[in-house]
Amino acid sequence: FGRIWGRKWGRLCPLNYFFQISTSESIDLSKFPVDKIRNFSIIAHIDHGKSTLADRLLEMTGAIAKTDKNKQVLDKLQVERERGITVKAQTASLFYSHHGQQYLLNLIDTPGHVDFSYEVSRSISACQGVLLIVDANQGIQAQTVANFYLAFEAQLAIIPVINKIDLRNADPERVESQIEKVFDIPREECIRISAKLGTNVETVLKAVVDRIPPPLACPNDPFKALVFDSCFDHYRGVVTNVALFGGQVKKGDRIVSAHHSKTYEVNELGLLRPDEHPTQRLYAGQVGYIIAGMKDVKEAQIGDTLHLQDQPVEALPGFKPAKAMVFAGMYPMDQSEYPGLRSAIERLTLNDSSVTVQRDSSLALGAGWRLGFLGLLHMEVFNQRLEQEHNASVIVTAPTVPYKAILSSAKLIKEHGSEEITIVNPAQFPDRGVVSEYLEPVVLGTILTPDSYTGKIMSLCLVREARYPGIQAQNVFKETLLFFIFFSSLKSLEFLILHSFDYENAGYQTAELIKMDILLNGNPVEELATVVHRNRAYSTGKSMCERLKDTIPRQMFEIAVQAAIGSKIIARETIKAYRKNVLAKCYGGDITRKMKLLKKQAEGKKKMRLIGRVEVPKDAFINVLKRKDK
Ligand SMILES: Nc1nc2c(ncn2[C@@H]2O[C@H](COP(=O)(O)OP(=O)(O)OP(=O)(O)O)[C@@H](O)[C@H]2O)c(=O)[nH]1
Numbered sequence: 001f002g003r004i005w006g007r008k009w010g011r012l013c014p015l016n017y018f019f020q021i022s023t024s025e026s027i028d029l030s031k032f033p034v035d036k037i038r039n040f041s042i043i044a045h046i047d048h049g050k051s052t053l054a055d056r057l058l059e060m061t062g063a064i065a066k067t068d069k070n071k072q073v074l075d076k077l078q079v080e081r082e083r084g085i086t087v088k089a090q091t092a093s094l095f096y097s098h099h100g101q102q103y104l105l106n107l108i109d110t111p112g113h114v115d116f117s118y119e120v121s122r123s124i125s126a127c128q129g130v131l132l133i134v135d136a137n138q139g140i141q142a143q144t145v146a147n148f149y150l151a152f153e154a155q156l157a158i159i160p161v162i163n164k165i166d167l168r169n170a171d172p173e174r175v176e177s178q179i180e181k182v183f184d185i186p187r188e189e190c191i192r193i194s195a196k197l198g199t200n201v202e203t204v205l206k207a208v209v210d211r212i213p214p215p216l217a218c219p220n221d222p223f224k225a226l227v228f229d230s231c232f233d234h235y236r237g238v239v240t241n242v243a244l245f246g247g248q249v250k251k252g253d254r255i256v257s258a259h260h261s262k263t264y265e266v267n268e269l270g271l272l273r274p275d276e277h278p279t280q281r282l283y284a285g286q287v288g289y290i291i292a293g294m295k296d297v298k299e300a301q302i303g304d305t306l307h308l309q310d311q312p313v314e315a316l317p318g319f320k321p322a323k324a325m326v327f328a329g330m331y332p333m334d335q336s337e338y339p340g341l342r343s344a345i346e347r348l349t350l351n352d353s354s355v356t357v358q359r360d361s362s363l364a365l366g367a368g369w370r371l372g373f374l375g376l377l378h379m380e381v382f383n384q385r386l387e388q389e390h391n392a393s394v395i396v397t398a399p400t401v402p403y404k405a406i407l408s409s410a411k412l413i414k415e416h417g418s419e420e421i422t423i424v425n426p427a428q429f430p431d432r433g434v435v436s437e438y439l440e441p442v443v444l445g446t447i448l449t450p451d452s453y454t455g456k457i458m459s460l461c462l463v464r465e466a467r468y469p470g471i472q473a474q475n476v477f478k479e480t481l482l483f484f485i486f487f488s489s490l491k492s493l494e495f496l497i498l499h500s501f502d503y504e505n506a507g508y509q510t511a512e513l514i515k516m517d518i519l520l521n522g523n524p525v526e527e528l529a530t531v532v533h534r535n536r537a538y539s540t541g542k543s544m545c546e547r548l549k550d551t552i553p554r555q556m557f558e559i560a561v562q563a564a565i566g567s568k569i570i571a572r573e574t575i576k577a578y579r580k581n582v583l584a585k586c587y588g589g590d591i592t593r594k595m596k597l598l599k600k601q602a603e604g605k606k607k608m609r610l611i612g613r614v615e616v617p618k619d620a621f622i623n624v625l626k627r628k629d630k
Pocket of ligand 1: 044045046047048049050051052053163164165166167193194195196197
């Protein structure tokens with residue numbers, strides 16, 4: 001067991017001990033022709049119980065043992081367990097007997113947070129049906145609607161499952177009516193369950209077999225597989241998760257990537273149960289993994305088609321690449337840690353190809369990188385994984401969105417080769433004098449709310465400069481509010497995301513933007529520069545200075561913290577001089593105690609970064625933009 005997990009997830013997965021699967025068990029997958037296979041996914045709004053239901057399904061089909069320790073088995077990452085969210089889609093093949101027949105059910109668990117919705121669309125492409133989970137108390141939420149449409153547009157069979165019926169305030173009747181009204185699914189098709197207690201979960205398994213069609217895959221066609229996920233294994237290279245749309249594949253076969261035409265030899269292949277379980281072959285309709293000596297996940301492009309070397313096929317449609325919407329600088333605490341951090345970032349991006357990485361350098365923080373993420377949660381999760389899984393200590397600068405500027409200076413247009421430029425680093429924000437217009441990304445947000453909250457939510461959104469586009473939702477949900485919101489304002493609406501807020505990118509809109517500098521004792525600190533809306537500059541400048549005053553410890557000299565627009569100072573705070581004598585309370589006596597206190601002080605200093613003469617704690621860079629008023 002240790003070998004399997006150790007190889008796949010490094011020291012991440014102590015979980016292996018709980019698994020029941022015997023590696024010597026040999027599975028003959030040829031026993032599962034296409035009509036005995038069901039590929040399905042679980043989709044839901046965040047926290048409605050996908051991972052809990054997945055655990056029950058795994059238990060009931062014997063993939064894992066029934067024990068209290070098997071919680072959120074498919075949430076393998078430490079960050080997923082700590083935050084209680086799913087970040088990465090996982091796959092598990094289950095064996096299930098129904099009507100006296102053996103079936104192979106492939107379950108693909110998906111994340112719920114809107115930042116990771118690209119993972120959902122990927123998983124859906126490998127399925128023919130979905131379990132649409134709705135909380136019996138909360139009812140339909142924004143992500144339920146968004147995920148329903150993803151599945152509906154892909155023409156998948158949709159099985160509505162009402163979860164958490166054990167809750168005292170559960171109201172499955174009301175949720176069934178909602179499902180009928182909003183999705184036009186007859187209420188008789190809803191299955192009421194408690195994933196936590198296991199109530200009625202068997203009915204879900206039966207429905208998967210009875211209501212989801214087998215995959216449309218032809219065993220007699222040449223081998224054709226869709227790559228729907230990939231991860232990197234340090235010893236064996238890239239592990240690709242594939243769905244076979246035709247033919248079969250075995251160890252030793254030479255396969256070709258339709259995307260870049262490179263040829264590879266299959267070294268290993270098999271099922272995910274949910275750990276890797278090697279088999280002799282994979283057949284049409286099945287979902288599994290292939291290891292074929294790819295050295296970089298970029299070689300295993302998500303959405304790519306694999307085929308045999310001598311039997312080319314037409315490539316499958318693939319996916320739109322995920323687009324980075326939040327950028328932040330990452331720097332090592334100390335330049336001597338640069339190589340370590342570089343390899344940590346490389347290893348992590350090997351498993352998350354949606355992160356973009358560009359080398360960057362700054363006067364104060366030295367050499368580092370500018371990374372692009374899908375959203376703020378994605379950025380926080382990446383940072384947490386760097387620290388937890390790779391023991392890296394990083395300085396992260398305040399996140400920014402990709403702004404655009406339309407240049408008016410002929411010289412600059414010539415220099416950039418285009419009138420329009422994209423700016424992902426506030427330090428490089430061009431001056432108003434050479435720009436005719438600034439543009440900021442906007443999202444189209446959907447908020448589902450009871451009537452009584454409409455007024456409050458509307459005024460909150462309008463304060464954040466949201467624009468009501470006047471679109472009426474399809475009449476089924478009269479409480480649906482639609483807004484265009486600047487991406488940079490999303491953070492302040494974060495609390496809504498957990499409830500009933502969903503958004504999709506909606507291009508760019510003109511915005512009155514200016515660059516604001518932060519000066520420490522008169523020296524501008526590039527990494528603290530930020531782009532703000534003109535009308536919010538004063539309040540943002542003031543709160544940034546206050547925040548820095550709270551974060552930067554008093555030092556032996558006075559520090560002036562100033563916010564400036566161009567040469568104009570718009571806010572100022574002063575950090576008074578102070579000398580912390582940690583030994584003050586140690587009169588005479590024990591030298592070891594004094595040494596201990598001095599050591600502690602020195603360790604505290606290590607977490608600081610010297611800018612000019614000022615020591616700045618590493619958290620200051622990211623905290624500086626956080627709001628005080630929650
Ligand atoms: N009472 C009750 N609680 C449940 C039930 N199913 C899940 N929960 C709880 O609801 C919370 C969220 O469950 P998860 O399974 O983590 O939800 P999820 O949809 O996988 O969440 P994401 O992966 O973050 O989208 C957990 O605290 C579960 O214990 C249920 O049937 N009854």
